[in-house]
Amino acid sequence: MRTPKRLSPRLLPPHVLSCLFKLKARRPLIVKVCILASSSSGNCTFIATSRARILVDAGLSKRETQARLSAIGESLDSVDAILVSHEHSDHVCGLGAVTRHRDSGIPIYMTSLTARAIDWNDYTPPLESFQAGSSFHIGDIEIDSFTIPHDACDPVGFCFRAGGIKIGVVTDLGYLTDSVKYQLRGTDMLVLESNHDLEMLKVGPYPWPVKQRVMGRRGHLSNEVVGAFLRDELDMRTTTLVLGHLSEHNNHPEIVRLVASQALEGRSLFTRLVIAEPGRQSEVFEY
Numbered sequence: 001m002r003t004p005k006r007l008s009p010r011l012l013p014p015h016v017l018s019c020l021f022k023l024k025a026r027r028p029l030i031v032k033v034c035i036l037a038s039s040s041s042g043n044c045t046f047i048a049t050s051r052a053r054i055l056v057d058a059g060l061s062k063r064e065t066q067a068r069l070s071a072i073g074e075s076l077d078s079v080d081a082i083l084v085s086h087e088h089s090d091h092v093c094g095l096g097a098v099t100r101h102r103d104s105g106i107p108i109y110m111t112s113l114t115a116r117a118i119d120w121n122d123y124t125p126p127l128e129s130f131q132a133g134s135s136f137h138i139g140d141i142e143i144d145s146f147t148i149p150h151d152a153c154d155p156v157g158f159c160f161r162a163g164g165i166k167i168g169v170v171t172d173l174g175y176l177t178d179s180v181k182y183q184l185r186g187t188d189m190l191v192l193e194s195n196h197d198l199e200m201l202k203v204g205p206y207p208w209p210v211k212q213r214v215m216g217r218r219g220h221l222s223n224e225v226v227g228a229f230l231r232d233e234l235d236m237r238t239t240t241l242v243l244g245h246l247s248e249h250n251n252h253p254e255i256v257r258l259v260a261s262q263a264l265e266g267r268s269l270f271t272r273l274v275i276a277e278p279g280r281q282s283e284v285f286e287y
């Protein structure tokens, strides 16, 4: 049986073409994502639909968070919730000030063990606690939390689903457990840590116990480990891959790009590779 030929756009009559372009232009925006910061010195990601606006982690000062939101036409005034992955300062150092932006406080979603590990300085935060591994909704965004191996009290990664789009945000983990890989299946966009280059870490300025911690099973993912994951296991559905949480002392964006693009080369995936550079917010990703 002959397979039907795909119709080239050049063969379509002009009135059909113009109708197709109008349809595309009118397609409602489902999800908007911007990585406001991603590195060992601060982490914050913005995810929004038309009905919900979320920050994942609050590792920037309130002023910087506001400035980076306003650069993409958003504001802290309309943020519905802050989700916290774990208590390390590069993820929570702005949390107290950011939540107090509103008199009643912006609701904070975190596990109760993580909440207990944070010094709130006599402030009673507007907490919505969840169990690691549970799922919940904020507006029209469905959120799955899952445990990750990291040296914090109760660290979690997140997947977000809205309008058929799935986004995974996973940083700060010593290795990719089978359950984390399972959670990341079917993601359209994946924000994944590529923390350090092993050689740079070994000869770098950190004291030996810190190097051991970073390389350990509850530390951070190296470029090499991420490369192996991309080569063998990245889901075919992932069209946008953002590698982030780069160490400023033990990595370089160009090394991350090289290792990841070599890993992706052997696979015929339509994956766009983006490196989240320390100190800069990313472009806005829209679906």
Ligand SMILES: [Zn+2]
Pocket: 039, 040, 043, 088, 090, 091, 171, 172, 245
């Ligand atoms: Zn971190």
Ligand SMILES: [Zn+2]
Pocket: 086, 088, 150, 152, 172
């Ligand atoms: Zn951490």
